Amino acid sequence: MTGDSGVLIVDDEPEVVETYRKHLADSYSVRTVQSGEAALDALGEWVDVVLLDRRMPGMHGDEVLERIHERGVDCRVVMVTAVDPDLDIVTMAFDEYLVKPVSGDQLRETIDRLLRREQLDAQIQRIVEVGSKLATLEAKLGYEQLERSDRYAELREEFDQLREETTLGDVNEDPYLEATVENIDALLPERT
Incomplete structure (x- = not known):
């Protein structure tokens, strides 16, 4: 960093x-x-x-x-x-x-990992917030109603954009990020 x-x-x-x-x-x-x-x-x-x-x-x-x-x-x-x-x-x-x-390397690697987490936390929180809204709407409202809603389309577009813009790096190097990615992916059903 x-x-x-x-x-x-x-x-x-x-x-x-x-x-x-x-x-x-x-x-x-x-x-x-x-x-x-x-x-x-x-x-x-x-x-x-x-x-x-x-x-x-x-x-x-x-x-x-x-x-x-x-x-x-x-x-x-x-x-x-x-x-x-x-x-x-x-x-x-x-x-x-x-x-x-x-070792000094262990300290630097740990600090760098935590600083990356800090940066990602705000992005991930917004992804989860938007994803939760989408999941709720998709579970409670019908497909036809969602397809007619501009607000739903905007929310879905924001979620897709956030997912694309959020660079998580190699999640295998950080169990926190790996678990976060799994939770984000599980948040929404596959898009039809």
Whole structure:
């Protein structure tokens, strides 16, 4: 992606923070902090992605994650931690979970994937919204009535155009996108 995308690195280990910063500084606008409290102070509109350690003294990463969402900060969160995932992660609102050690390539690939998701989310939401309306109309109204409706034709045209213009890339590289595409495709019956 670009250096315009803001990444906040949160880890209590200075060596880890510096290593991650070196790996990412060429590609993103990077800031680093070494505590949960400092992370919350550093949050702002500039943050697109937060790389968040779970196990830190003082405020743990889990609590930082909760506070990020309580504040309504519009960013993606990647848990980057030595804590192996367990069932406790089911209720946590993060976007990705990486277990240390992680390479610079892993960090960049994850951040890029999340930034692509962010960009696609608005398009996908509109596709789903329009698709839901079409599916409802097609399930409840007769074919002849739909064929006579200019409003239905416009909605159908918008849906087809959105599907054509929305580039999802290689969905096999991102399970989120793969599932989204499957859900969009299942939304509508085949056009007759």
